[in-house]
Structures are given as C-alpha cells and as structure tokens.
Amino acid sequence: MFRFLTLPVLALSLTALAPAPAALAQQGPLRIEITEGVIEPLPFAAPTFVAENGEAAQFAADITRVIAADLAGTGLFREIPENAHISRVSSFEAPVSYADWKAINAQALITGAVAVSGGRVSVKFRLYDVFSGAELGDGLQFAASTASWRRLAHKVADAAYSRITGEGGYFDSRVVFVAEAGAKNARQKRLGIMDYDGANVQYLTDSSTIVLAPRFSPSGDRVLYTTFETGFPRIKMIDVASVTGRFLAEQPGTMTFAPRFSPDGSRVVYSLEQGGNTDIWVMDIGSGSASRLTNTPAIETAPSFSPDGSRIVFESDRSGTQQLYIMPASGGEATRISFGEGRYGTPVWSPRGDLVAFTKQNAGRFHIGVMRTDGSEERLLTASFLDEGPTWAPNGRVIMFTRETAGAGGEPRLYSVDISGRNLKPVPTAGAASDPAWSPLLP
Incomplete structure (x- = not known):
C-alpha cells in the first residue's frame, strides 16, 4: 500500500x-x-x-x-x-x-x-x-x-x-544571491534565486537600486535583505512566491542592515546605526516592536542566531580589532571566541549547532574558516585575494561563499567548499554574483 x-x-x-x-x-x-x-x-x-x-x-x-x-x-x-x-x-x-x-x-x-x-x-x-x-x-x-x-x-x-x-541531503534546496553586472566601480545589483547547482535562475528585484546581504527565512518562503531604495540602508522582506515586499519598521534617523531571521521566523536580528554608533537589535516581525541587544561604543554587526534560538554570534571591534563574540539571544554579557591572528567577521552558525563559519583577514589574504562555538579547533578552508560571506548548506556539510578576483577587471563569483577543506569549486552563475544565502531543504 x-x-x-x-x-x-x-x-x-x-x-x-x-x-x-x-x-x-x-x-x-x-x-x-x-x-x-x-x-x-x-x-x-x-x-x-x-x-x-x-x-x-x-x-x-x-x-x-x-x-x-x-x-x-x-x-x-x-x-x-x-x-x-x-x-x-x-x-x-x-x-x-x-x-x-x-x-x-x-x-x-x-x-x-x-x-x-x-x-x-x-x-x-x-x-x-x-x-x-x-x-x-x-x-x-x-x-x-x-x-x-x-x-x-x-x-x-x-x-x-x-x-x-548517514547525513541529511542538501540538493533539493535553493540559494538567494546578489547578481551583479557592469563596471567594477558602478555595479548594478539585483536579487536572484536559483537551485543550489545554479539552475532555474529567477530574479526577485530589478537593478534600479543597491541590494545587499539577502537571507532566507527558516521556511524558505521569505527573504530579508538590505536595500538603498530610499537613499539609506533599510531592511526589506520579500515573499519569494509572489515577489512582493515590504520594509520593516524603522526608527527615524537610523540606518538598518545585516538582518537575519530567528530560527522560528518570528523575529529579525539586525544592526542599527544611529549617531555614528552601530549596535545589534532584535525586532518582532508581526508587531514591529524592537529592542536593543548591545550598547557599546563599538561597531557591532553581522548577528546570527544559534539553531535553538538561545544565543547570537556577532562581530565587534570592542577589543580594538574585529573579532567574534557570542551573547544570549536576549542580550547581556558577550564572550569573545576568536583569538587567532587577524580580523574576523560575518559569522554564521551551522545548522547542526556545532560550528561557526566566518571570514578571516590576515597578512593580506582572506579566508573562509570554521571553529567550534567556544572558539576552539579553528580551521581555515580557503585562501585568496578576497573570500567572504559564508553560508551553510542545510545539512551543515558544505559552505558557499563569495570569491572576488583582483585587478580592475576583477569580479565576484560564488564558490563552495566542504567543511573539511576539500572539494573547492565554483558555483555556475551567468555572471558576477555575491552574497549567497542557502535555503533550508525544500518541502
């Protein structure tokens, strides 16, 4: 039967x-x-x-x-x-x-x-x-x-x-990214969405304004991103099926960027700049109610929830250089987890909850790396002129990121690598592409 x-x-x-x-x-x-x-x-x-x-x-x-x-x-x-x-x-x-x-x-x-x-x-x-x-x-x-x-x-x-x-799969998934075109100093950008292997590309926005850092909801039906549509960076949410969007609530005189959904999809954690100071905030999507999670004179951005929603990893220069920290999801005291040479940024928690992926800059090179959530067992998976912005496959086995080549003709492309550092390869796209974000497995 x-x-x-x-x-x-x-x-x-x-x-x-x-x-x-x-x-x-x-x-x-x-x-x-x-x-x-x-x-x-x-x-x-x-x-x-x-x-x-x-x-x-x-x-x-x-x-x-x-x-x-x-x-x-x-x-x-x-x-x-x-x-x-x-x-x-x-x-x-x-x-x-x-x-x-x-x-x-x-x-x-x-x-x-x-x-x-x-x-x-x-x-x-x-x-x-x-x-x-x-x-x-x-x-x-x-x-x-x-x-x-x-x-x-x-x-x-x-x-x-x-x-x-014995692991979960990741092939039946999609990736949202920023499709780029034009000269390096005047790039046109729009949001694209595709199968994990580069097939079935669709566009969610046109190229009339700058768009940055798209992020899928846990259910894969919505995307958060930063747009300069109003002249200043603001967070917008778009429905993938209907391609209709709306701005999230804002505070007058502020700029908002670097958003990510909470694991249950009900909240957004993001950065808010006001008066030259950047802190991390969280907002309830339904009510628009927002609260501040950090309050320091440092630049604090790129927040990412743990899979269970209990903690947030983020980057901050509160120690004098760009490093990674973890704090409770409700805010409070943060613990530094990165201690290697160089600067660390764009952290994102693995779907399995055991690792944090990050971008590292050291000695003139950029790397994609992973570490345990206590900062131990740091491993660098890549090295190039510019690698940045990791995103996890749904099973936590593969990382996709942006790699940009040097020179006046250099352009960004998407690459993927296994968390062991093996199988580094380009992701097929029709042109320049950056800021990938992997969806969950499709239903």
Missing part, C-alpha cells in the same frame, strides 16, 4: 515502493565515513533510468544526469561512466546482476524508472549495495509537474546521499 504526501505548491508526492526480497533497510556494509582526512570517492553506477512510456524518454535521461551530477559534485562519489557498464537495465523490476557490477568495481548502484502522464512526471528508484548484494532501504517514488523534474532528481540524489553517508 502506497502512502502519498502531496505538497500544494509543487504538487510533489512521495511513496515507498515495496522492497525487493533481499532488501536490508540500511543494514548493508556500504557506508562513507566522513572524516577530516582524504576520502577516496565511492564508485557508483547510475544507468539511465527506464522510460516507461514514450513521453518519458528525455525526462529519464535528464533526471539520471542530474542525480549523477549531484552525487559526483560532492567529491564523495565517483560515477562509473555508462559506456563501462556490462549490465544493461531495461526493466525496473528485473533482478540485479551483481557480478556484472562488481566486475566494474561499482560499490553502489542506482536504478530507476520514469513515467509521464497528464503533465506530471513520476520517478521511482532503488539503491543497491553491490558487494553485499542487497538493497539499501526501501525503494521510493516521487511525482510532480513536468516543470519540476529537476526537483525530483534532487530528491532522489538526497535520498541516496543520506543512505550512504
């Missing part, structure tokens, strides 16, 4: 398929243990999914390619090309010829089938541990409108990734 979950926006559904006779729900030996050392990518095979009717042929090919790209793009997996396959999968229900897959050293096998009917596409798949000769978990089936076929591919890849690594 199938259980369907229907989501109103994308009309996406999920069911569990009956397990194959040899199925062992995540009890097989196939597993990637992710450590800080060098990881040998796990070889997997993803033969083109079976098209169950004529309309499904292209969808089957495209979905298979996206699944393979998702997994291989993590650096944890290596795809065995289809021209090296011995077995050919012509039926989703056909028994697996494990010996043929062992012969090409495939450790994981993903098979699937695709059908299209009435403007909807459905995908079913199974994941196998080749060397134990068993299925890993139950098969699953996803369905959505044909326009959402890429989401189905990401859903399958997330499921396979989770079963093999």
Whole structure:
C-alpha cells in the first residue's frame, strides 16, 4: 500500500515502493565515513533510468544526469561512466546482476524508472549495495509537474546521499544571491534565486537600486535583505512566491542592515546605526516592536542566531580589532571566541549547532574558516585575494561563499567548499554574483 504526501505548491508526492526480497533497510556494509582526512570517492553506477512510456524518454535521461551530477559534485562519489557498464537495465523490476557490477568495481548502484502522464512526471528508484548484494532501504517514488523534474532528481540524489553517508541531503534546496553586472566601480545589483547547482535562475528585484546581504527565512518562503531604495540602508522582506515586499519598521534617523531571521521566523536580528554608533537589535516581525541587544561604543554587526534560538554570534571591534563574540539571544554579557591572528567577521552558525563559519583577514589574504562555538579547533578552508560571506548548506556539510578576483577587471563569483577543506569549486552563475544565502531543504 502506497502512502502519498502531496505538497500544494509543487504538487510533489512521495511513496515507498515495496522492497525487493533481499532488501536490508540500511543494514548493508556500504557506508562513507566522513572524516577530516582524504576520502577516496565511492564508485557508483547510475544507468539511465527506464522510460516507461514514450513521453518519458528525455525526462529519464535528464533526471539520471542530474542525480549523477549531484552525487559526483560532492567529491564523495565517483560515477562509473555508462559506456563501462556490462549490465544493461531495461526493466525496473528485473533482478540485479551483481557480478556484472562488481566486475566494474561499482560499490553502489542506482536504478530507476520514469513515467509521464497528464503533465506530471513520476520517478521511482532503488539503491543497491553491490558487494553485499542487497538493497539499501526501501525503494521510493516521487511525482510532480513536468516543470519540476529537476526537483525530483534532487530528491532522489538526497535520498541516496543520506543512505550512504548517514547525513541529511542538501540538493533539493535553493540559494538567494546578489547578481551583479557592469563596471567594477558602478555595479548594478539585483536579487536572484536559483537551485543550489545554479539552475532555474529567477530574479526577485530589478537593478534600479543597491541590494545587499539577502537571507532566507527558516521556511524558505521569505527573504530579508538590505536595500538603498530610499537613499539609506533599510531592511526589506520579500515573499519569494509572489515577489512582493515590504520594509520593516524603522526608527527615524537610523540606518538598518545585516538582518537575519530567528530560527522560528518570528523575529529579525539586525544592526542599527544611529549617531555614528552601530549596535545589534532584535525586532518582532508581526508587531514591529524592537529592542536593543548591545550598547557599546563599538561597531557591532553581522548577528546570527544559534539553531535553538538561545544565543547570537556577532562581530565587534570592542577589543580594538574585529573579532567574534557570542551573547544570549536576549542580550547581556558577550564572550569573545576568536583569538587567532587577524580580523574576523560575518559569522554564521551551522545548522547542526556545532560550528561557526566566518571570514578571516590576515597578512593580506582572506579566508573562509570554521571553529567550534567556544572558539576552539579553528580551521581555515580557503585562501585568496578576497573570500567572504559564508553560508551553510542545510545539512551543515558544505559552505558557499563569495570569491572576488583582483585587478580592475576583477569580479565576484560564488564558490563552495566542504567543511573539511576539500572539494573547492565554483558555483555556475551567468555572471558576477555575491552574497549567497542557502535555503533550508525544500518541502
């Protein structure tokens, strides 16, 4: 008996398929243990999914390619090309010829089938541990409108990734960013939103005014950002679906910027400048009621809530240089957590709650780094002319950030890196881009 979950926006559904006779729900030996050392990518095979009717042929090919790209793009997996396959999968229900897959050293096998009917596409798949000769978990089936076929591919890849690594996936997510164009000294900026891999780009604003630092709500349906629409920096909130926005309440004679949502989405923590002094404030979105959390002559900005909402990490120069501090979410005494050489900024708490990512400037170089929330175990993941503004993938495994090249022709681009410092790579965008912010997993 199938259980369907229907989501109103994308009309996406999920069911569990009956397990194959040899199925062992995540009890097989196939597993990637992710450590800080060098990881040998796990070889997997993803033969083109079976098209169950004529309309499904292209969808089957495209979905298979996206699944393979998702997994291989993590650096944890290596795809065995289809021209090296011995077995050919012509039926989703056909028994697996494990010996043929062992012969090409495939450790994981993903098979699937695709059908299209009435403007909807459905995908079913199974994941196998080749060397134990068993299925890993139950098969699953996803369905959505044909326009959402890429989401189905990401859903399958997330499921396979989770079963093999034991961690949550992150492929079915989006990134909001600042798309940039024009000369370096006169950049036009607008908010863009895209799939995590750069596909399906849409724009939320035009380029008539400067926009900065977009941040997703915990539910992924709203974005906060700083805009110069009125001539001074102010915080605006935009609804992703309707692309309608409104300014948050302000105090006359102040400038507000660097906003982030609280974990429950009901409040915004941000910086407010008044009379040359910048402090951190928090506002209830519904009522517009605001309260001050810091009160020092220092510049204090870039606040970020802990996942449980109990604490806030932020940057401050109260010690004489730009450093990172943590305070209770209600304000009060702050504890410094950064003590290395150089300056620290743009901290953001990991979704797992165990790490803080940050930007570090030292000896003429910029770095993206992570540290424990008590400041211990600092690790620098990147180094370049200018790296800044980290944002976490929903599973806390990958960080995306802005990297800008030097010189008159230099421009910002988006990059991602694993928290072990491995798999540094550019994120595909049509042009210059900065200030990325990762959404939660889509529903």
